[in-house]
Amino acid sequence: MMKALTFTLNGDQTRVEVDPGELLLDVLRRRLFLTGTKKGCGEGECGACTVLLDGQPVLACLLPAMKVQGRAVTTIEGLGHEQRLHPVQEAFLEKGAVQCGFCTPGMVLSSKSLLDGQPQPSEDEIKQALSGHLCRCTGYVQILEAVKDAAEKMTRAEGRKGHA
């Protein structure tokens, strides 16, 4: 028996029919064609499938889709768009933190979640927040630099808003 799943996806009220045991990752990729959320290991080990559930990073490959009933999910598609990137996305590009790009959506979402709760994180806090993500390409240094840069960009933008 299919189940009706209603939730807020990237700010929009969304309704989709799902199998009762279907995983959020499959619903996003196969039913809603949001392929920005990646499937790496499918076992919780790599972080490529990370999405935000009510603002907190979770693994879509281990999450029964029905768990998001009535809640808010943010995927990488909900962050920015080509003409106007989110500051975290901008910083990742500028700092060379994107190579093959497979880990990037998850890394960006965990970084955004961190910065929303802690606008000026220490290096340790950034490492801790990203500790559930593997990257085969960058060596992580550029990613760390990108998050620091994004923190500055976002703090400056807040400052400007504050003065306006």
Place this chain on the structure above:
Amino acid sequence: MNIQDYLVPHHVDECLAMLNAWGGRGRLVAGGTDLVASLEYGKAQAEALIDISAMEDLMGFEIQDHELVVRAGSTHRQVSAAPRIRQLWPALSKACGSVGSPQIRNVATLAGNVVNAQPAADAAVALVALGARAEILSSGGRRLEAVENLYGGLGQSRIDSSREILVALRVPVPDAGEVNVYGRVSPRNSLCLPIVNAALSLKTAGGTVLSGRIAMGPVSDRPFRPERAEAALQGVALKDRAALSEVGRIAGEEANPRDSCLRGCSDYRRQLLTVLIRTLLEDAAAQTAEEA
């Protein structure tokens, strides 16, 4: 997975009624971080999933009648971030903070960690050392059991998740002079099961151990309590480094870790445990010195 229904009860009575209605073919799911993989790989079977993670009466934790009551919906993140828990039960706080990764800790529960019954499950090892009890509800009534008695073999819990609900874990509040510590050794800090882990809870007075509980993993089919090492702890002066080493040595001797190509051979793990137990005893000694 051949799941036919996904149910979300609002309170425990409704949850029990759902389990009964499915007559053993339904199964509780909390964070799902263990169960989803078990279902995918055919290690667990269920026709209906009954999700307890948003149930009001299973949310949160509090101190009640000299016990910390951690309800089944509590996640590793919530418990490891709570300042009061960090202060009174640093072993539990640290153990929960070392499970998996931030994404896992955001949804995975302590109750699931216990019921999944792995011998080195971080929170379960700490709970066994702390003398925690589990409050279990079934249509037959409510019962309390020591967490260490919930194991029926490797990966086998004596809690039947298709008929029973672990509603809360109850951890005694430490008395004056009681300290608890936790440690693990793993190749990486995140996303890595421990090569060995251990938790200790000691009753002390005037710098001497009156009695102690040690739990360690993965050295048996469940979180393991080394009886001889615990006996050797009695009367040990926390300043006596040779005596602390000796307790570590005995604990290592009692352990029976498996050879693992990923997590080290048995001898190596035994050596690590000897050092880990000694180091944790030294940490405990430093804690009592601070409090004195």
